[in-house]
Amino acid sequence: MKPIQLPLRNFSGSITTGGTAQDVYSAAQAPKHSFVFQNVSDTAMTLEWDADAVADKGILVAAGVAYEMPPGVMFTGRMSVLCATTGKKFVCKTT
Structure with a gap:
């Protein structure tokens, strides 16, 4: 069976305002x-x-750690990220 080929989308970025939630994707x-x-x-x-x-109500991703959706699970809707410090970077890739 040939694997499905899907385009990879990149939503990587950085925190624009520390202490304020921002959308990663809509x-x-x-x-x-x-x-x-x-x-x-x-x-x-x-x-x-x-x-x-x-803080303390979402999924906490520690420094240097990656989070991946479990198999068969895909959350819908926009995704928001919160970090205490401006300029901190993250990588977000989806298909």
């Missing part, structure tokens, strides 16, 4: 097949879907 851009988010900074980040990310 609901219209939500992934259909796969998702990975890697915190490439030295500061923890929080992820949330369909709401603004809030």
Whole structure:
């Protein structure tokens, strides 16, 4: 069986305002097949879907750690990220 080839979309970026949630992608851009988010900074980040990310209420991604959706699971809607410090970078790739 030949593998399905899907275009990889890149939503990588950096925190524009520390302490304020920002969207990584919109609901219209939500992934259909796969998702990975890697915190490439030295500061923890929080992820949330369909709401603004809030510390201690979303998925915590520690510094240097990646989060990938479990097999068969794909959250819908926009994704928001929160980090305490401006300029911290993240990598987000979806299909």
